[in-house]
Amino acid sequence: AQTVTQSQPEMSVQEAETVTLSCTYDTSESNYYLFWYKQPPSRQMILVIRQEAYKQQNATENRFSVNFQKAAKSFSLKISDSQLGDTAMYFCAFMKPKSKTSYDKVIFGPGTSLSVIP
Amino acid sequence: ETGVTQTPRHLVMGMTNKKSLKCEQHLGHNAMYWYKQSAKKPLELMFVYNFKEQTENNSVPSRFSPECPNSSHLFLHLHTLQPEDSALYLCASSQEGGGLSTDTQYFGPGTRLTVL
Secondary structure, eight states, rough: OOOOOOOOOEOOOOOOOEEOOOOEEOOOOOEEEEEEEEEOOOOEEEEEEEETTTTOOOOEOOOOOOOOEEETEEEEEEOSOOOOOGOEEEEEEEEEESSSOOEEEEOOOOOOOEEEEE | OOSSEOOEEEEEEETTTEEEEEEEESOSSSSSEEEOOOTTTTEEEEEEETTEEEEEOOOOOTTEOOOEEEEEEEEEESSSSOGGGGGEEEEEEOOOOOOOOOOOEEEOOEEEEEOO
């Protein structure tokens, strides 16, 4: 069974600084997808970034980038130039591809609470 | 703005009540999901519907009954719940379809459920 671990329950960062959130996962699959989701206090879950395991290039979305180490099964999120609006819970998630007998199932990590300090 | 709406946003019910949660997606997606988010626990997938067919029931108690009348609407009917069922219930949708593809899930704002 797949598992997702986020070892940092809480983190804080000064505004405009850079912070890295860690995520590790366990799977025997070779093809899969990884996501970072953000859940602000308003509770709306928002997709931050997505990475296909077959791609070696790390995904980037504006101030958000990932460090994907497939052999180490590590998928960390780097937030550059942190803003107050980045304060939220961040969830790392794993999805194995759909097959004839199973459909997409996303496994979420426990989350990291990030606080951006003015 | 995500295209997935949920009503009500907050619900308080007694253990003998019957209520329903509603989810609607305006994204033209074919798959819809119910998740449960309890305090200090990872999100738990409850049900998956693809093209109105239930394809996943993740060992959810029968006091939770899903209904998917069409690809845009998903309901979660609740009856004789327990206090431990209090949680945030999130709906999500994804493109899905018949091919071997994996699509991003888009979430609604959730319904905060409190069972007294």
